[in-house]
Amino acid sequence: MLRTCLSSCSRAVASTSQTNAFHTSAPTLSQATKRIGVRNKKKNLQKTAQRLQEAAANRPSVVLGTRTAEEEEKWKNCLLSKILVNEAELASTTELTKQNFPVGDLELPKQFGHGVAQTEKELLFRDLPMASAQIGTEVGKEEAKMGDGVLEEDELREQRKANLLAKALDLRNANAGGIAFENRRRIIHAFSTPENPFDPGRTEVQVALLTYKIRNLWKHLPQFKADVANRRSLRKLIHQRGALLRYLRNNNRDRYETVLEQLALEPEAVEGELVV
Incomplete structure (x- = not known):
């Protein structure tokens, strides 16, 4: 009887220890699997995160339109950069060019402001002084009955006036508004067509003008960080x-690709959702 009880008890203890061992190993395995999952x-x-960071670093700026590593080279070689007034170069230049006109030699600046292009230059420094000198000569002859020396005197006077006018029209004497006006004029001429050389409504002209404004604001904002407007x-x-x-x-894929190159803009910077 005693032997039977002892054997029953030992079987119960063995069964209990096996059951406990089975129940304690399962949670341990579950925790290990969980740790591996968290680590993975x-x-x-x-x-x-690394992949997104690399993609963001390689993505062109939606403001400048270029990648950071390529910005300086691409901007320097694009059409828009080449036609704009180089203010540093302008400020460092003091040289005038001597040119011969009917009233004599005039010293003209290399760059004119106030929208003076080649046509206006010929009118202001060739046609106008000569016409003014001739009118003065005719009036002088009638009033004073003088000889041919009057024409020479009038031409010298007109020469002095033309030199003063050239100094006044020198782009170096222009303020920020004058330089901006000259840049806009150059952009309109450069991005218009030969058939219509002054076409401010053309899409390429509008895009170029906007790019010029965007770059100006981008240079301005780091200096004035509180400029919310x-x-x-x-x-x-x-x-x-x-x-x-x-x-x-x-509407025209060829014109689109051409203007992107002329403005140093990458397609990824202007296509899709623009997050500024």
Whole structure:
């Protein structure tokens, strides 16, 4: 009887220990699997973050339109950069060019402001002084009955006046508004067609003018970080440029690709959603 009880008790103890061992190993295995899963998740998140960071670093700026590493080279070689007034170079230049006109030699600046191009230059420094000298000569002859020396005197006077006018029209004497006006004039001429050399309504002209304004604001904002109004203006200009470029892409792909190259803009910077 005693032997039977002892054997029953030992079987019960063995059964209990086996059951406990089975129940304690399962949670341990579950925790290990969970730790591995968490570790793998962290690795995946780190890889994703790194991938996104690399993609963001390689993505062109929606403001400038170029990648950071390529900005200086691409901007320097594009058409828009080449036609704009180089203010540093302008300020360092003091040289005048001597040119011969009917009233004599005139010293003219290399760059004119106030919208004076070649046509206006010929009118102001060739036609106008000569016409004024001839009118003065005729009046002088009638009033004073003088000889041919009157024409020479009038021409010398007109020569002095023309030299003073040239100094007044020198782009180096222009303020910020005058330089901006000259830049806009150059942009309109450069991005218009030969058939219509002054076409401010052309899509390419509008995109170029917007890009010029965007770059000016982008240079201004780091110096005036509290300028909230201009930050809003910058966003508005970027979205306006994007809308015009989408319109051009849908209507004429060749013109779209050409203007992107002329303005140093990458397609990724102007296509899709623009987050500024």
